[in-house]
Amino acid sequence: MVAVMGELWSQVGSIIASFMFVYTIFKDYIPYELRGYLERYSHKVVNLVYPYVQITFHEYTGERFKRSEVYGAIRTYLSACPASSRAKRLKAHDIKDNKSLILSMDDNEEITEEFHGAKLWWTSCKYVTKSQSFSFYPASDEKRYYRLTFHRRYKDLITGSYINHVVQEGKAIAVRNRQLKLYTNNSSDDWHGYKRTKWSHVAFEHPATFQTLAMDPKQKEEIINDLDKFRLGKDYYSKIGKAWKRGYLLYGPPGTGKSTMIAAMANYLEYDIYDLELTAVKDNTDLKKLLIDTSNKSIIVIEDIDCSLDLTGQRNKKKDDEKDEDDEEKKKDAVRKRFEEDNKKSKVTLSGLLNFIDGIWSACGGERLIVFTTNYVDKLDPALIRRGRMDKHIELSYCCFEAFKVLANNYLDIDSHHLFEKIKCLLEETDMTPADVAENLMPKSVIEDVETCLKKLIEALEMAKEEAKKKAEEEEAKLKAEKEEKEEKKSEKSEKQDVKCNGNVSDEVKEENGVKENGVIT
Numbered sequence: 001m002v003a004v005m006g007e008l009w010s011q012v013g014s015i016i017a018s019f020m021f022v023y024t025i026f027k028d029y030i031p032y033e034l035r036g037y038l039e040r041y042s043h044k045v046v047n048l049v050y051p052y053v054q055i056t057f058h059e060y061t062g063e064r065f066k067r068s069e070v071y072g073a074i075r076t077y078l079s080a081c082p083a084s085s086r087a088k089r090l091k092a093h094d095i096k097d098n099k100s101l102i103l104s105m106d107d108n109e110e111i112t113e114e115f116h117g118a119k120l121w122w123t124s125c126k127y128v129t130k131s132q133s134f135s136f137y138p139a140s141d142e143k144r145y146y147r148l149t150f151h152r153r154y155k156d157l158i159t160g161s162y163i164n165h166v167v168q169e170g171k172a173i174a175v176r177n178r179q180l181k182l183y184t185n186n187s188s189d190d191w192h193g194y195k196r197t198k199w200s201h202v203a204f205e206h207p208a209t210f211q212t213l214a215m216d217p218k219q220k221e222e223i224i225n226d227l228d229k230f231r232l233g234k235d236y237y238s239k240i241g242k243a244w245k246r247g248y249l250l251y252g253p254p255g256t257g258k259s260t261m262i263a264a265m266a267n268y269l270e271y272d273i274y275d276l277e278l279t280a281v282k283d284n285t286d287l288k289k290l291l292i293d294t295s296n297k298s299i300i301v302i303e304d305i306d307c308s309l310d311l312t313g314q315r316n317k318k319k320d321d322e323k324d325e326d327d328e329e330k331k332k333d334a335v336r337k338r339f340e341e342d343n344k345k346s347k348v349t350l351s352g353l354l355n356f357i358d359g360i361w362s363a364c365g366g367e368r369l370i371v372f373t374t375n376y377v378d379k380l381d382p383a384l385i386r387r388g389r390m391d392k393h394i395e396l397s398y399c400c401f402e403a404f405k406v407l408a409n410n411y412l413d414i415d416s417h418h419l420f421e422k423i424k425c426l427l428e429e430t431d432m433t434p435a436d437v438a439e440n441l442m443p444k445s446v447i448e449d450v451e452t453c454l455k456k457l458i459e460a461l462e463m464a465k466e467e468a469k470k471k472a473e474e475e476e477a478k479l480k481a482e483k484e485e486k487e488e489k490k491s492e493k494s495e496k497q498d499v500k501c502n503g504n505v506s507d508e509v510k511e512e513n514g515v516k517e518n519g520v521i522t
């Protein structure tokens with residue numbers, strides 16, 4: 001009965017809509033005074049006859065700045081609600097672990113739901129606005145939204161509890177179905193073409209975890225506790241008046257597991273990764289826009305921060321050869337070229353990056369980790385890595401024995417072996433990265449057993465030790481030679497000085513003598 005009534009009402013609605021359509025066409029032929037009356041009363045009639053309320057939920061909020069979280073939650077809720085199985089046109093969009101297919105309503109599809117006796121209709125809508133500019137890829141602007149229609153007598157129920165229920169449920173389903181994503185930023189030039197998104201993504205399927213990460217167990221536990229504290233710290237952060245974000249600086253030589261640790265963090269927290277390529281960002285404004293377009297529960301990564309940009313903001317010095325150019329035309333060409341090159345180059349500055357990390361904009365949204373990695377921590381500007389921006393500094397260093405044990409367990413499934421003692425001694429004496437240790441531990445053929453792999457590692461460690469020793473000796477010899485050379489030069493100098501002094505003295509003496517002699521003679 002309710003369904004029949006609902007359909008009846010929606011038919012009344014469409015009749016009214018048709019009437020409005022005809023009215024707009026013939027509006028100009030109706031006398032002005034009559035038009036005023038008609039418009040005033042038609043609204044009253046519509047309100048009287050059509051007792052339905054509509055609410056729209058747009059995909060983008062704030063002038064397309066940010067994708068609406070509510071829209072996303074509604075989409076997830078609707079794709080999972082039983083009523084959606086009756087919809088005929090569905091869109092497949094996410095496939096979790098290549099197993100379950102996630103479907104959502106296609107454009108202009110409608111589904112009906114009931115909530116505490118109230119009947120409501122969800123419609124997914126889209127409208128296209130064509131941009132005026134002529135280009136090879138016409139930038140048509142698709143705007144999507146969901147429209148919820150219900151009887152006005154249920155307004156309190158729907159706005160009070162139903163929408164809240166939909167959003168909460170949608171978010172919970174999203175967490176359950178969550179497929180982690182790895183994003184990378186598109187070049188700023190592509191934001192306005194047919195590829196309008198700032199970030200592109202793929203499914204994140206890195207298998208690294210904290211169990212497989214080889215490092216000092218104490219340090220590892222400390223990091224895990226820190227992450228836990230952060231994840232559960234929403235109330236704490238709001239209490240202390242700080243944006244809910246945390247900065248990590250991972251530093252250490254190449255191959256010590258910095259990138260691996262980021263993957264382990266993402267898998268542990270179930271956060272998406274936004275791998276930010278700074279050189280593709282045009283300027284500070286675009287950097288801000290990228291930040292705003294990231295979702296909550298995410299890790300924003302800038303790898304090799306020391307090489308990403310010249311963050312001192314100094315311009316390149318003029319090339320010397322250009323100074324000598326006499327030809328006017330050539331000079332102009334060079335200037336134009338340099339201007340174009342400069343334009344292409346990223347103009348992100350240190351202050352832009354600092355603002356990105358902890359400026360006012362960084363508080364939009366929450367639950368974000370910002371991770372920087374570098375091989376040379378000393379090269380970084382102190383302002384960039386001060387606490388508050390980079391709250392936790394983590395040094396990933398050469399492989400210690402504890403880290404080796406984790407790798408041995410990962411690669412060879414062993415906890416102990418009689419060769420472990422020897423390896424322990426060698427690791428204490430030699431610097432070898434976990435990447436190199438792992439490479440030596442990995443069996444390269446089916447006939448290689450545990451013992452062979454461990455022996456291979458011992459051999460590599462001994463070789464590394466030998467090399468390090470040779471290098472140290474060479475370095476020492478070089479230093480010694482330099483020192484000797486310096487001393488030699490010094491002694492030569494002082495000798496020369498002595499000679500000069502003696503020479504002078506003898507001359508003086510000679511002169512004196514000469515004078516005397518002369519005096520005597522004369």
Ligand SMILES: Nc1ncnc2c1ncn2[C@@H]1O[C@H](COP(=O)(O)OP(=O)(O)OP(=O)(O)O)[C@@H](O)[C@H]1O
Binds near residue numbers: 213215259434
């Ligand atoms: N601590 C570690 N635990 C487990 N595996 C490691 C560790 N460190 C390195 N590896 C192994 O070595 C490889 C290289 O490590 P990774 O890429 O994380 O190094 P990195 O510190 O990021 O190096 P770079 O500074 O060159 O980027 C990884 O594929 C991983 O298998």
Ligand SMILES: [Mg+2]
Binds near residue numbers: 258259260303373
């Ligand atoms: Mg790396």
